[in-house]
Amino acid sequence: GAGVSQSPSNKVTEKGKDVELRCDPISGHTALYWYRQSLGQGLEFLIYFQGNSAPDKSGLPSDRFSAERTGGSVSTLTIQRTQQEDSAVYLCASSWGGTGGKGSPLHFGNGTRLTVT
Amino acid sequence: KQEVTQIPAALSVPEGENLVLNCSFTDSAIYNLQWFRQDPGKGLTSLLLIQSSQREQTSGRLNASLDKSSGRSTLYIAASQPGDSATYLCAVGGGSYIPTFGRGTSLIVHP
Numbered sequence: 001g002a003g004v005s006q007s008p009s010n011k012v013t014e015k016g017k018d019v020e021l022r023c024d025p026i027s028g029h030t031a032l033y034w035y036r037q038s039l040g041q042g043l044e045f046l047i048y049f050q051g052n053s054a055p056d057k058s059g060l061p062s063d064r065f066s067a068e069r070t071g072g073s074v075s076t077l078t079i080q081r082t083q084q085e086d087s088a089v090y091l092c093a094s095s096w097g098g099t100g101g102k103g104s105p106l107h108f109g110n111g112t113r114l115t116v117t
Numbered sequence: 118k119q120e121v122t123q124i125p126a127a128l129s130v131p132e133g134e135n136l137v138l139n140c141s142f143t144d145s146a147i148y149n150l151q152w153f154r155q156d157p158g159k160g161l162t163s164l165l166l167i168q169s170s171q172r173e174q175t176s177g178r179l180n181a182s183l184d185k186s187s188g189r190s191t192l193y194i195a196a197s198q199p200g201d202s203a204t205y206l207c208a209v210g211g212g213s214y215i216p217t218f219g220r221g222t223s224l225i226v227h228p
Contacts, residue, residue, distance in 0.1 A: 004160075033215070042220040043206070056215060091160055105151055106208065106216060108160040 002026070004109035006092050012115045013082055021077040021112045023092030031097025032075050033106070034067060038088040046090075049075060050097055082116045089113050119144045121209050123219035130226055136194040138222045140207035145185045149210040152181050152192050154203040155221070161206065165192070197226045 005024040013019050025032050034046040045059040049069045060066070064082075069075040079086055089111040096104040120143045130136060140150070149168050153161040165174045165181040167190065173182040178195040194201060204223045208216040 006160075035218075043218040045215055045217075048215055093161075105149075105163050105166040106161075107163065108153075110160040113158075 004092055004094050004107050006090075006109035006112050008112060009110065010113045010115075012117060015084060015116055016081055018078065018080045019082055019114065021079075021090050021114070023075045023077070023094075023109060025073065025075070025092070025094030026107055027073075029094035029096055029107070030072060031095045031104075032069060033093045033095075034075070034077050035091045035093065036088045037091060037111070043091065046077070079114075082114075084116045087114055087116045119147075119209055119211055119217040121207060121217050121219040123205075123207060123222050125222055126220065127223040128225070130197060130224075132197060132199060132226055132228050134197050134226075136197050136224070138192040138194070138205050138224070140190040140192070140209075140219055142188045142190075142209045142217070144211065145188050147185065147209050147211050150181075150183055150190050151208045151210065151216070152179075152190075153206045153208065155206060156203050164205075197224075199226050199228055201226050 007022045030051055032049040035043045036046055037043050047067050048056040051072045052069050064080045067077045091111045093106040093108045095106050122141045124139045147169050151166045152164040155161050167174050167183040180193040183190045202225050204221040206218055206221040208218045210216045
């Protein structure tokens with residue numbers, strides 16, 4: 001597709017269950033970002049990928065959160081043993097992150113709305 | 118650590134007014150600044166990207182300016198319309214590759 005695709009668009013899960021959120025970036029974009037947006041809050045950075053490696057995982061809120069990226073394309077954010085405070089919209093963005101790519105724009109998906117009951 | 122502040126946090130105006138939204142940042146060593154709009158329940162849509170070497174960018178009724186030395190950017194919306202109602206966010210890109218976002222300005226344009 002032409003844009004960043006995220007699935008599912010909505011996810012309701014019970015406290016304690018694991019969830020996987022998927023992001024398909026724009027083809028050719030080497031940089032991929034995960035952000036979290038809680039109700040009424042700003043965007044909280046979670047993790048950044050350059051290709052398949054994650055040079056910056058500093059935003060992951062706890063060891064229950066992990067992410068991987070395979071083939072320099074699709075990324076999966078996994079939350080284990082979900083808690084109610086994990087309820088938020090999880091947004092994925094990609095950009096062309098090659099040499100000089102620090103000036104390239106971010107393109108966002110529509111997000112996954114996660115509700116933990 | 119880069120900090121980004123957006124003022125005002127919320128704005129309600131009648132249709133037709135010209136608007137200025139402000140974004141300020143603490144570290145002037147930036148690569149670019151990007152303005153987004155976010156509609157309720159949606160992701161972010163890119164509006165304008167200003168590279169650090171540029172002073173402004175224009176798209177239709179939107180004009181964004183950048184003053185690195187003073188750590189400020191403004192988004193000017195001309196002749197506002199109800200369809201402009203959304204939250205507007207700015208994001209500052211720096212050497213760490215991790216863009217830093219402001220909290221946004223929530224705009225309501227009423228007929």
